[in-house]
Amino acid sequence: xxxxxxxxxxxxxxxxxxxxxxxxxxxxxxxxxxxxxxxxxxxxxxxxxxxxxxxxxxxxxxxxxxxxxxxxxxxxxxxxxxxxxxxxxxxxxxxxx
Amino acid sequence: xxxxxxxxxxxxxxxxxxxxxxxxxxxxxxxxxxxxxxxxxxxxxxxxxxxxxxxxxxxxxxxxxxxxxxxxxxxxxxxxxxxxxxxxxxxxxxxxxxxxxxxxxxxxxxxxxxxxxxxxxxxxxxxxxxxxxxxxxxxxxxxxxxxxxxxxxxxxxxxxxxxxxxxxxxxxxxxxxxxxxxxxxxxxxxxxxxxxxxxxxxxxxxxxxxxxxxxxxxxxxxxxxxxxxxxxxxxxxxxxxxxxxxxxxxxxxxxxxxxxxxxxxxxxxxxxxxxxxxxxxxxxxxxxxxxxxxxxxxxxxxxxxxxxxxxxxxxxxxxxxxxxxxxxxxxxxxxxxxxxxxxxxxxxxxxxxxxxxxxxxxxxxxxxxxxxxxxxxxxxxxxxxxxxxxxxxxxxxxxxxxxxxxxxxxxxxxxx
Numbered sequence: 001x002x003x004x005x006x007x008x009x010x011x012x013x014x015x016x017x018x019x020x021x022x023x024x025x026x027x028x029x030x031x032x033x034x035x036x037x038x039x040x041x042x043x044x045x046x047x048x049x050x051x052x053x054x055x056x057x058x059x060x061x062x063x064x065x066x067x068x069x070x071x072x073x074x075x076x077x078x079x080x081x082x083x084x085x086x087x088x089x090x091x092x093x094x095x096x097x
Numbered sequence: 098x099x100x101x102x103x104x105x106x107x108x109x110x111x112x113x114x115x116x117x118x119x120x121x122x123x124x125x126x127x128x129x130x131x132x133x134x135x136x137x138x139x140x141x142x143x144x145x146x147x148x149x150x151x152x153x154x155x156x157x158x159x160x161x162x163x164x165x166x167x168x169x170x171x172x173x174x175x176x177x178x179x180x181x182x183x184x185x186x187x188x189x190x191x192x193x194x195x196x197x198x199x200x201x202x203x204x205x206x207x208x209x210x211x212x213x214x215x216x217x218x219x220x221x222x223x224x225x226x227x228x229x230x231x232x233x234x235x236x237x238x239x240x241x242x243x244x245x246x247x248x249x250x251x252x253x254x255x256x257x258x259x260x261x262x263x264x265x266x267x268x269x270x271x272x273x274x275x276x277x278x279x280x281x282x283x284x285x286x287x288x289x290x291x292x293x294x295x296x297x298x299x300x301x302x303x304x305x306x307x308x309x310x311x312x313x314x315x316x317x318x319x320x321x322x323x324x325x326x327x328x329x330x331x332x333x334x335x336x337x338x339x340x341x342x343x344x345x346x347x348x349x350x351x352x353x354x355x356x357x358x359x360x361x362x363x364x365x366x367x368x369x370x371x372x373x374x375x376x377x378x379x380x381x382x383x384x385x386x387x388x389x390x391x392x393x394x395x396x397x398x399x400x401x402x403x404x405x406x407x408x409x410x411x412x413x414x415x416x417x418x419x420x421x422x423x424x425x426x427x428x429x430x431x432x433x434x435x436x437x438x439x440x441x442x443x444x445x446x447x448x449x450x451x452x453x454x455x456x457x458x459x460x461x462x463x464x465x466x467x468x469x470x471x472x473x474x475x476x477x478x479x480x481x482x483x484x485x486x487x488x489x490x491x492x493x494x495x496x497x498x499x500x501x502x503x504x505x506x507x508x509x510x511x512x513x
Binding site: 001012013014018020021040041044045047048049050051052054057059075077078079080 | 350
């Protein structure tokens with residue numbers, strides 16, 4: 001499996017380290033909040049539950065043996081085909097606008 | 098047909114022309130008391146123990162492919178009960194006891210071979226941690242022996258004792274651990290279940306789980322709808338996909354684990370040996386091939402095949418442990434799908450949906466658990482409540498904080 005890093009080009013997957021599914025969104029901080037069941041449930045879902053699809057999967061990889069950038073890779077979990085690579089930073093900036 | 102020395106001699110005299118198929122290839126009926134989804138080791142064992150222990154024989158096992166086509170035929174056949182945590186030891190020891198009586202129980206030769214499992218340690222800290230594990234095992238009545246370097250060297254002279262980076266200091270041995278012929282486990286349980294009236298239905302994919310007023314009433318399959326009093330899911334590797342049919346999201350990721358076999362050689366490796374400075378384990382099959390494996394590839398996958406960096410990593414670990422391996426050729430490598438749970442431990446439990454039961458999350462340790470998993474799952478389904486052996490393996494333990502993290506890795510499935 002080879003991943004095309006946005007900054008370094010095509011590299012072998014062994015240069016990258018895998019974090020996991022990129023879709024769960026970290027809930028708001030627990031500080032200063034009433035910790036009701038709904039808040040606990042959101043954190044539980046974020047930390048533990050995964051859709052685990054067979055097919056396209058958006059996931060976080062870090063190019064640890066290269067530029068150390070975090071990437072969001074869209075990869076087919078049935079075939080290992082890499083469909084798209086984005087810099088996680090760019091997506092985060094776009095989301096915050 | 099009962100297997101014995103007499104049936105063997107009788108068949109030999111008749112030129113082996115009278116053997117019967119080991120189990121019935123059944124047609125799907127419209128309704129059952131219990132439907133098990135997944136015809137692998139755990140599903141077949143569940144059906145067998147439902148019939149044997151709980152006298153529930155209106156049971157169907159539905160398998161998408163052919164019987165035993167998943168992980169029961171893809172693992173490295175190791176059995177052991179060398180666990181540390183209080184939730185794990187009684188369960189895996191019960192599994193070991195069931196392995197010890199399995200062949201008599203099934204009247205089927207599963208080639209259970211208690212050849213001993215040796216976990217090597219390479220540092221003082223690792224020795225202390227293994228001593229602690231051994232003590233925990235012995236407190237629970239499980240056999241464990243801490244061996245020093247001299248004792249290991251006398252048993253396994255061919256390992257690399259001059260390795261400067263990973264010196265072998267000794268090992269923790271469980272003599273009752275060993276290997277079992279994996280396919281025979283599937284066939285033996287299939288035969289035992291089939292003889293007791295269980296219908297084993299192959300090439301029957303479950304495409305939906307039908308609920309009425311919040312309770313499961315049956316499953317949609319590629320061969321039509323089947324009404325079921327209770328439905329048990331035992332489809333590790335694809336648990337998330339099947340559970341999603343009932344609207345459940347699981348604390349599980351599917352990952353690929355590769356295993357390897359070398360060309361056949363004369364008897365060399367008498368035990369199961371694990372390398373403590375990396376992740377590598379090796380044993381020898383009765384056919385002569387060295388069977389070995391290591392880490393999962395580490396990314397979500399449903400492909401049943403892995404990538405070369407992991408193969409290289411496993412072979413490097415093997416060379417660090419046993420340099421003579423370099424003279425052998427790898428004959429085959431293959432991959433299987435692992436239900437990697439969020440704490441590295443399995444789930445055998447009821448689900449929030451009435452009449453739906455879940456057996457999942459075996460990570461890469463499901464084979465050794467096959468008998469106890471089936472036994473406990475059958476108990477959970479039949480009594481609608483878990484047995485004390487599987488009571489800790491709850492689905493809601495992540496919400497309540499009762500996680501069972503044997504390896505201490507946290508909610509990062511690819512590190513368990």
